[in-house]
Amino acid sequence: MSDRQAVFDTVSAQIEPFNKKGVSLTDATTFAGDLEWDSLTVMDFVAAIEDAFDIIITMNMQAEIETVGQLVDAVIKLRGEG
């Protein structure tokens, strides 16, 4: 299993508690559109991701992340810097 797949799996596991509609997840899944998350859900989810990977995703970065794939890539980049 590639590193990217491992990160994708962890991100997916973190999405599950907030995935009320049971949307199946791919790189292209959008948080606002497909998962229909509001800003409060995003806040809780981001905190969970930060703790899972021991990283910080600033609000500035969050504004650029719209899809699951973009989040996976951002996590990989942030972990590399850490």
Next chain:
Amino acid sequence: MGDTMDQTATSMRIAPAGTDLLSRFDPLIAEREALLATGVRDPFAIVMDEVKSPTLAVIKGKETILLGTYNYMGMTFDPDVIAAGKQALDSFGSGTTGSRVLNGTYQGHKECEDALKAFYGTQHAMVFSTGYQANLGMISTLAGKGDYIVLDADSHASIYDGCALGNAEIVRFRHNSVEDLDKRLGRLPAEAQKLVVLEGVYSMLGDIAPLREMVAAVRKHPNCMILVDEAHGMGFFGKNGRGVYEELGVEDEIDFVVGTFSKSVGTVGGFCVSDHPKFEVLRLVCRPYVFTASLPPSVVATAAASIRKLMHAADKRAHLWENSQRLHKGLVDLGFKLGTDRPQSAIIAVILEDQTQAVAMWQALLELGLYVNMARPPATPAGTYLLRCSLCAEHSSAQVGQILEMFAAAGRLTGAIPG
């Protein structure tokens, strides 16, 4: 303008039906129309026709107890405050027509800053035109590109907007979580400069911040400055009424305190106080301070008079605390769900099931003669619908009794509490 104003007259372009810039608000327009179609009054369009005292107004001909203002210390009708304002209006005119850094600093603005320095015991004080602008200005100016702002997720809109106006990196932590704050600071680059923004009292639920523990967590990390917004704490908390940071004994760890004149002080305006040796330079670089007109002379005169009186308001503070405890206990006994388990501030939030119940309850109270604030997402945490009550030191014990009777009646009428 004539005295026979035609309410249907137009003189500007009327946009044709179809998509334009305002179309993004269509969902909100539809939600409001649906709500108002049920026959309820609009919670966001109340007009106070007469204001008789800090605790009493006339709304649509009905005398109404005010339990949804920020007039915590009841200073708005204080005779000394009114007299100071009238005198300044006569002596200095209706407005300054200029910026604080050009023609807009009068003797009264300096006196107001002197009153703040005396109240807070600090070397420096800077008066802004509103509390919103004080946060906007301080936060956007202090933290620049490459710096970090670390803030509580439930921060007031003015704090978020201050972040948006500046160029720093923004990091949130879970509301009032010391552990979460500590963890996030630990993940930031040690060499980076950081501004931690906290509030003494969070205005939606009326809960206070564990500042002692939070300050200790912050001080474990290098290059951190702390700004505390005491908008809802000034006047009420601490021996000198400075705020929650005074009450919890962390004054010597706080770099900046931001506050407002539109709550306990009883007028309008904002400020920041500090003992930082380089504080005064901020007057030249803080855009929301520089590029707006200064407060009118009457406003700074009323603020200065009120602040000096608040230095000796221990009795009022005690009565406000008594009122808050009694209302909190009374509402719990009636069966209402409140924002905090015990009274923590002069704000008591009644949590309701949904918008329909909240509006029904709000309207029932209004018809009985009680005004409270209705608050809804996104202003509220965790998507809750609240009736927010804020007490005043001028509420009499009899009024608190009446308030509880009205809550009992409205609660039973709307099914918010068991009949």
